[in-house]
Amino acid sequence: MTTGVRRRMGVEERRQQLIGVALDLFSARSPDEVSIDEIATAAGISRPLVYHYFPGKQSLYEAALRRAAEELATRFEEPREGPLGARLLRVMGRYFDFVDDHGPGFSALMRGGPAVGSSTANAMIDEVRQAAYEQILSHLGIDEPPVRLSLVVRSWVSLAESTALLWLDGRRIPRAELELQLVHDLAALCAVSAAYDDEMAAVVAGMLEHEPLNGPLGRLVTRLTAVAPTVMARVPLPRSGSGS
Amino acid sequence: MTTGVRRRMGVEERRQQLIGVALDLFSARSPDEVSIDEIATAAGISRPLVYHYFPGKQSLYEAALRRAAEELATRFEEPREGPLGARLLRVMGRYFDFVDDHGPGFSALMRGGPAVGSSTANAMIDEVRQAAYEQILSHLGIDEPPVRLSLVVRSWVSLAESTALLWLDGRRIPRAELELQLVHDLAALCAVSAAYDDEMAAVVAGMLEHEPLNGPLGRLVTRLTAVAPTVMARVPLPRSGSGS
Structure with missing residues (x-):
């Protein structure tokens, strides 16, 4: 049914180019603000x-x-090699x-909205979450996670x-601080559980x-151990009385 | 324009009744599965x-x-009285x-979907998150949170x-375990930071x-201190060699 139009790009190549152009635009601004006209202009078609x-945006x-x-x-x-903390970092x-x-x-995308809150989009978000979850479990070397570990990793x-x-x-x-913090958070949430x-x-x-000890997890333990006395010194642990 | 229909309930009372009936139905099943017919039947109108x-569902x-x-x-x-851990619990x-x-x-609602992923719904979710955030800060007795505390509480x-x-x-x-765990998680995320x-x-x-010490936070510290040696005993802290 195509009417004989010849272009340099094949159908699949053109589709991939459009996806790339669109992804750049959807990444740089809220997708609701990006028009098909803009995508066409950016793709030169x-x-x-x-x-x-x-068929549509x-x-x-x-x-x-x-x-x-x-x-x-x-x-x-990430290869399953070397210390866990460094891998996660x-x-x-x-x-x-x-x-x-x-x-x-x-x-x-994560905040939802007219263009982005479709069930297809939500299903893809869930797929990425599932992939992340499985990767973390795999790094922990655990195939069949106990229910509490499952909850901690997913949360x-x-x-x-x-x-x-x-x-x-x-x-x-x-x-960089937050990257390290998230590695620490995972360990801390596991420790709480x-x-x-x-x-x-x-x-x-x-x-x-x-x-x-000098890896990301070792350093957390070291730092917490170092900071604990300062913190704990301000905590009135039970003594005989509560006088001033 | 109302055509003289008289009912026992006033307009606002009827609206509130419908909202209550709808909330019960929307709570018990996914809102996408609840029809206006069902709401009408449940409300007896x-x-x-x-x-x-x-005007619509x-x-x-x-x-x-x-x-x-x-x-x-x-x-x-929650009243700002008594120990923080018990209040949060x-x-x-x-x-x-x-x-x-x-x-x-x-x-x-939280997973999004056709009926529930509207911008109005998202805005209300954000309002509740903001209210929760402000309440927690208020319990911590902090008016102007440092940026790291703000991030920890919101996350x-x-x-x-x-x-x-x-x-x-x-x-x-x-x-009950998860209620306690979340109180502990807050303390742990703060401790990491x-x-x-x-x-x-x-x-x-x-x-x-x-x-x-016998409150939710005190017990966490106690338990972690108790469990730490068992855990740490399995951790090969740096020794002179790494021989078998």
Whole structure:
């Protein structure tokens, strides 16, 4: 049915180019503010030709989101080699690279809104969350997580999301600090759960097993141990009386 | 323009009744699955009369959501008296009461979807998050939070959301355990931030200042101290060699 138009690009190549152009625009501004006209101009083609490849902005948005989701999922991949803390810190570095590159689009997507809150978009967000969850479990070397670990890792994934969103809103804290903080947060949330559950205590012991003292997790323990006396000195632990 | 119909209920009373009936239905099942017909039947009025008070399901849903949001916001209110940990634990108890009462509706809302992902709904979710954030700061006795505390409290609010959502999905962990865990998580996230920041260390010291050892926060410290040797015994802290 194509009417003999010949272009340099094949159909699939043109589709991929449009997705790339759209992703750049959707990343730089809220997707609601990006028009098909703009995408056409940026791609150097006519508006009707965009519609030839994608029936509407929503389908192009979803294709761009699909590419972003696949890209984000790969950021969580990391060889299972060396200490856990350093591995997680590298993953967090690549995660913040992604968030940095796609800031406005990432914010708009995670906050929902007319163009971005579709069920397709939500399903893709869930896929990325699931991929992140599975990667973390794999780094912990755990195939069948106990229910408490499952909850801690999944809720940490959401903590990583909200931390990144809050960082984007003003960037008032250096991102390197937050990358490290999120690694520490995962350990801390596991430790809290471990305080009441033997299975989780074993998980935490496993996390720390090959951890050098100068790695991200070792340094947290060291720092907390160092700071604890100062903090605890201000805490009125039970004494015989409560006189002034 | 009303055609002289007289009913026992006044307009505002009828609106409030419809909102209550709708909220019950939207709480018990995903709002997408609830029809205006069902709401009319449950309220004992005709479908056209529902439309007389609310132009469509979305406006009724948003009114129900408004009521739920106001109710949830009040759950975070708690007198500024007594130890912080016990106060936060009571707040978490009321928060889980709410989540328990509105389970399917809460899940649908937080996961987004056709009927629930509107910008009005998102704005209300943000208002509740803001109310929760302000209540927690108020309990900490802090008016102008340093940027790191702001981030920790806001990201903890999202952690509380995801923890509740994960709990709803199967209820495989006793809710009382998660209520306590979330109080501990807040302290742990603050402690992580405090490990590298003096301002946060002062906040943590303030949190613990009036905390009895048998309160929720005191017990965490006690338990962590008790469990730490077991965990640490499995951690190969640096020794002279690494021989087998």
